[in-house]
Amino acid sequence: xxxxxxxxxxxxxxxxxxxxxxxxxxxxxxxxxxxxxxxxxxxxxxxxxxxxxxxxxxxxxxxxxxxxxxxxxxxxxxxxxxxxxxxxxxxxxxxxxxxxxxxxxxxxxxxxxxxxxxxxxxxxxxxxxxxxxxxxxxxxxxxxxxxxxxxxxxxxxxxxxxxxxxxxxxxxxxxxxxxxxxxxxxxxxxxxxxxxxxxxxxxxxxxxxxxxxxxxxxxxxxxxxxxxxxxxxxxxxxxxxxxxxxxxxxxxxxxxxxxxxxxxxxxxxxxxxxxxxxxxxxxxxxxxxxxxxxxxxxxxxxxxxxxxxxxxxxxxxxxxxxxxxxxxxxxxxxxxxxxxxxxxxxxxxxxxxxxxxxxxxxxxxxxxxxxxxxxxxxxxxxxxxxx
Numbered sequence: 001x002x003x004x005x006x007x008x009x010x011x012x013x014x015x016x017x018x019x020x021x022x023x024x025x026x027x028x029x030x031x032x033x034x035x036x037x038x039x040x041x042x043x044x045x046x047x048x049x050x051x052x053x054x055x056x057x058x059x060x061x062x063x064x065x066x067x068x069x070x071x072x073x074x075x076x077x078x079x080x081x082x083x084x085x086x087x088x089x090x091x092x093x094x095x096x097x098x099x100x101x102x103x104x105x106x107x108x109x110x111x112x113x114x115x116x117x118x119x120x121x122x123x124x125x126x127x128x129x130x131x132x133x134x135x136x137x138x139x140x141x142x143x144x145x146x147x148x149x150x151x152x153x154x155x156x157x158x159x160x161x162x163x164x165x166x167x168x169x170x171x172x173x174x175x176x177x178x179x180x181x182x183x184x185x186x187x188x189x190x191x192x193x194x195x196x197x198x199x200x201x202x203x204x205x206x207x208x209x210x211x212x213x214x215x216x217x218x219x220x221x222x223x224x225x226x227x228x229x230x231x232x233x234x235x236x237x238x239x240x241x242x243x244x245x246x247x248x249x250x251x252x253x254x255x256x257x258x259x260x261x262x263x264x265x266x267x268x269x270x271x272x273x274x275x276x277x278x279x280x281x282x283x284x285x286x287x288x289x290x291x292x293x294x295x296x297x298x299x300x301x302x303x304x305x306x307x308x309x310x311x312x313x314x315x316x317x318x319x320x321x322x323x324x325x326x327x328x329x330x331x332x333x334x335x336x337x338x339x340x341x342x343x344x345x346x347x348x349x350x351x352x353x354x355x356x357x358x359x360x361x362x363x364x365x366x367x368x369x370x371x372x373x374x375x376x377x378x379x380x381x382x383x384x385x386x387x
Contacts, residue, residue: 001211001259008254010147011173014246016238018175019137022055025173029133031090033060035083037103038094039067043139046183052094052137062086067095070274070281071102073117073155080109080116083132091134093171096188097143097195100136101151104169107131120153120162131168137175140184141245142192142282144199144252146174154275161271176249181231181241189232189244190336191282196248197225197332198285202264203256205293205303206370211259215306218256221247222311232336265368266292269379272356277346286333286340291385293326295378299371342386353383 013021026034034056036049043049053061064079083091083106093103108128109116118126138146145151150165181189204218224247231240250256269292270284279287293300305318308325315321330340342349357380360366368374374382 001209002261004258006254006258007167008147008170010171010253012147012176012249013173014176015242016177016179018177019051019055022052022175023058025135026056026059026090029090029172031059031133033062033087033089035079035086035088035091035106036061036063036094037067037079037091037099037106038063038065039069039096039099041065042183043094046180048094048137048139048180048183052092062088067099067102068154069098070152070154070161070278071098071105073105073120073153074157076102076105076153077109077116079106083110088132091132093134093136094139096138096140096192097145100138100145100171101143101153103134103136104131104145104149104151105153105164107134108164108168117155120164128164128166128168133172135173135175136171138177138245139180140188140192141176141181141248142188142195144196144249146171146176147249147253150252152271159275161275176245178238178242178245181244182236184235186232186337187280189235190338191280192244192248193225193229193232193336194282194286194333194338196244196251197222198266198282198289199248199251200225200256201289201329202267203260203262205300205307206261206263207300208302208306209260214256214258214260217250219307219310221251221256222307226311226332229332229336261370263370265374265379268360268365268368269356269383272359273342273352273383276352276355277348279345283338283345286330286338287342287345287386288382290326290330290340291382292374293329295382295385296369296374297322299369299373342383349387353380356380356383 093100108131110132111130136146149169154161200218200221228240228243266289269288273284301322304322304325308314308321312328314324357376360376
């Protein structure tokens with residue numbers, strides 16, 4: 001088992017009919033002037049925004065909507081300027097992972113005196129040293145952003161998608177109400193399942209480790225997501241919805257990484273596909289993951305076999321089970337209505353392998369994966385195999 005240190009200060013308020021506690025939790029934070037951040041406005045149609053505003057009658061509230069999927073730097077900077085001008089002392093993010101990720105950036109950039117892009121690109125000496133406290137009301141279970149300190153930010157004009165995070169960026173609290181799942185379209189639910197599934201696989205599908213607890217926890221999340229996949233057709237089923245939301249939070253709240261080696265190369269490649277083509281993040285994960293597992297089959301064979309036996313109940317030789325486990329994973333994604341080949345999303349797919357390889361080389365990403373065996377050349381081959 002590897003050494004590890006973990007802390008997660010976020011208070012999770014899970015279940016239905018919990019928003020009555022919102023003002024109580026804000027008063028604990030001595031919040032007075034609150035910036036509400038959200039996305040395209042679905043929370044207005046569902047009535048959630050009105051419900052929240054009703055709970056915030058004793059607070060001064062400013063709204064900022066329009067945060068995109070794959071939150072855009074230029075949009076977020078408008079929120080930063082608004083928050084500075086209005087002297088905001090707390091932010092409340094209402095939405096899914098993109099809104100929450102964007103809010104994490106906003107919270108750090110408010111008090112940053114120079115260009116916050118320098119922090120995101122890790123310019124030497126540049127970092128956020130303070131953050132405006134924030135809480136979340138989760139509407140889309142997928143990324144786990146409601147219970148971790150990481151975020152992914154895009155800058156379209158540069159073709160960039162970058163990560164940020166750190167101890168400053170844990171939400172103070174997160175409301176996780178499974179009844180919100182009933183408001184979601186099938187596509188978003190399928191994406192949420194794949195997102196949670198792949199967050200788990202990135203921390204599990206490496207090589208066998210001595211941390212038996214973490215491996216069993218990962219396997220339980222994967223098995224549960226398979227079991228409740230029919231939530232895409234029955235989003236009002238509270239049992240299915242609650243288990244999806246619970247799995248998505250636990251897939252990336254920090255627990256699964258304790259004492260184990262992780263991968264994350266599938267995510268690194270998929271971020272570039274999303275930046276190139278605007279394809280949903282979960283769909284790019286579904287495109288890349290099976291091909292990466294095939295490319296690094298010998299590196300991952302032992303764990304693929306374990307995964308096949310424990311999660312998919314497969315039998316045969318380890319090599320046979322490992323290959324079938326990849327097929328089962330891809331079939332699972334397809335059963336959710338998600339296509340797993342790049343050419344099914346764009347006619348301009350031929351440029352992707354060399355473009356992404358060049359991006360990795362420019363960033364000096366030359367030894368990736370749990371064994372540091374994935375090179376930019378292999379990235380090119382993985383993307384080409386995903387056509």
